[in-house]
Amino acid sequence: MPDLLVNLLKAPAPAPLADHTITIRRAQPFESSLLSDFITTNFNQAWTDEVSIGFSRQPVSIFIATSEKRIVGFAAYECTRRGFFGPTGVAPDARNKGIGKALLLSALQGLREMGYVYAIIGHAGPIDFYQKEVGAIVIPDSDPGIYTDLLKSN
Numbered sequence: 001m002p003d004l005l006v007n008l009l010k011a012p013a014p015a016p017l018a019d020h021t022i023t024i025r026r027a028q029p030f031e032s033s034l035l036s037d038f039i040t041t042n043f044n045q046a047w048t049d050e051v052s053i054g055f056s057r058q059p060v061s062i063f064i065a066t067s068e069k070r071i072v073g074f075a076a077y078e079c080t081r082r083g084f085f086g087p088t089g090v091a092p093d094a095r096n097k098g099i100g101k102a103l104l105l106s107a108l109q110g111l112r113e114m115g116y117v118y119a120i121i122g123h124a125g126p127i128d129f130y131q132k133e134v135g136a137i138v139i140p141d142s143d144p145g146i147y148t149d150l151l152k153s154n
Helices: 029-042 045-056 099-113 127-134
Strands: 004-007 022-026 062-067 070-077 084-090 118-121
Touching: 004 127, 022 099, 029 045, 029 062, 029 070, 029 084, 045 062, 045 070, 045 084, 062 099, 070 099, 084 099, 099 127
Parallel strands: 084 118
Antiparallel strands: 004 118, 022 062, 062 070, 070 084
16 A cells, blocks of 8 residues: 655644534543554554554644544554554444544644644555545555565565
8 A cells, every 4th residue: 555645734624523421632642542442452462552552642643533432543653653644443333423534633633733734644555545635646656665564575
């Protein structure tokens, strides 16, 4: 999967969700274990490892979506590399409610507040989603990018 480039000057600001039971907010350091469990259960250990870096940032570079006192999604930035968005994910039972978009826009706003003008979405999965929501463009010859398994011989 290729990397994408996003012009943060053109990215829209986060908007409130229609479902008022869902809250998008910056994660708190004491929620590290809860978020780690959520990511490992719903996605994979590699993402858990990447996101752990976000808890060492000031402010924390992770946004979470919560509903009824449980985590239903997350978006991280400045974890994998400087200026990178991701990883991000929404629980299967919470999808199609605008949570992914809200998390994306919140994290991109966090990058812009740090002074970045452009962000990279590394190893982007839903390319059409990112193109539609934030005008992301594919970076030519970016696959596999930094996600090459350096421990395996080529």
